[in-house]
Amino acid sequence: MSSDSRYGWVVVAAAFTLMFVGFGAAYSFAAFFAAFEAEFGALRGDIALVFSLCAFLWFSSGAPGGMLADRFGARRVALAGVVCLVLALWAASVAQSLTMLYAVYSIGIGVGVGLVYVPSVGAVQPWFGANRAFASGIAVAGIGAGNFAGPLLAAWWIERFGWRGAYLALAIFVLLLGGVAAAALRQQEHSASGPREGIPLSAAVKTAAFWLLFASLVLSCIGLFVPMVHLSPYATDAGYTQAQGVALVSLIGVGSLLGRFTIGAPADRIGRLPSLCAMYAGLGVMFLLWYAASAYWMLVVFALVFGVCYGAYVALLPTIVMDLYGPRSVSGIIGCLYSGCGLGTLVGPWLAGVAYDTVGGYQLAMLAGAVFSAGAAACVVILMQRGQAEAFHRG
Secondary structure, three states: OOHHHHHHHHHHHHHHHHHHHHHHHHHOHHHHHHHHHHHHOOOHHHHHHHHHHHHHHHHHOHHHHHHHHHHHOHHHHHHHHHHHHHHHHHHHOOOOOHHHHHHHHHHHHHHHHHHHHHHHHHHHHHHOOOOHHHHHHHHHHHHHHHHHHHHHHHHHHHHHHHHHHHHHHHHHHHHHHHHHHHHHOOOOOOOOOOOOOOOOHHHHOOOHHHHHHHHHHHHHHHHHOHHHHHHHHHHHHOOOOHHHHHHHHHHHHHHHHHHHHHOHHHHHHHOHHHHHHHHHHHHHHHHHHHHHOOOHHHHHHHHHHHHHHHHHHHHHHHHHHHHHHOOOOHHHHHHHHHHHHHHHHHHHHHHHHHHHHHHOOOHHHHHHHHHHHHHHHHHHHHHHHHHHHHHHHHO
16 A cells, blocks of 8 residues: 555544534534523524524535635635634634524534535545445544534533633634644545546536435435434433433434444445435434333433434445546535535424424424435435436446
8 A cells, every 4th residue: 555545544534533523513512502591591492593503504615615625625625614613612602692603603613614524525535446435434433423522522611611611612622633634634636637537516416316315415404403402402301411411412423423434334235325225214213213212211222323324324425426426526516415404404403493492392393303304215215216227228
């Protein structure tokens, strides 16, 4: 293995770290939920909207972030993302209202994660061939690690320093780790003697496969981020401690790590699209388990398996894009697809909060999550059937 080839694993490590700090900062929101209720006396729908806007922006900014990375390099774009994250966390520490949190946290974290996430994922893909799913799974496992560690670190710092001091601690954490990782990020050099393999973004968005994947992301993400925001307050409503509620959100991160690390081999064996379909269906089943849960251990099972399905499908998507479209505009295509996640996430957690404020429970949100997850799986089934039909006609 050449030293240039080995550097691909450095890129994987850098991408893992960037996603760890970015999503750790974002998913720490669950630990701050109760503090915002107490500090601002706000309704849960209004508090959830802080996260919904944030997630909408990180998915939406992924498209321009990916295109910027294709043009200027992933390192520069990721460094800009780290700066956005640090400034947003510092500004959140002095916020005096939810409106200010919308302005500084939602926008700053949203744009920062978008500029870190897609360029990092896109930078990994061209370094690998046969091991691409495995390498991609390791890289995006940083999201699961952040999902696990972010709420726990934030809860610890809130207890020690208060919620404002906790945001300052998070800002320093992101600056140190994220800055080093962004500086280490590097895209693989391509020969200047010919065009890069694959098709451009302008051609990809004209394919049916793109829009079926886009629709699956919109549908799945309507429910996907509801537990990230509402599982902790749901648990406290059910009589469990706040620490137990935060632990459930972190367990989603543990499951996510397992899913990202383990999906590569089975996906390479049974196919990446069938695996994606299975993960969407698994999310739907887990929403039904959450609906039926009557004991804490059932919530633990829900959180772990939900996390596995979530982590695996996030790891699969970049490799599917690479399979379909090649490396030429991989970051831009991934970014545009992730804007579908933004649309789903914008409405899901917010509407779940509104439903709670209206009817006093999350049952409607759970059932809706199951239905929309099934719709996402159906989109992938249609995509596979179209692919089989095209192969038959070519044969």
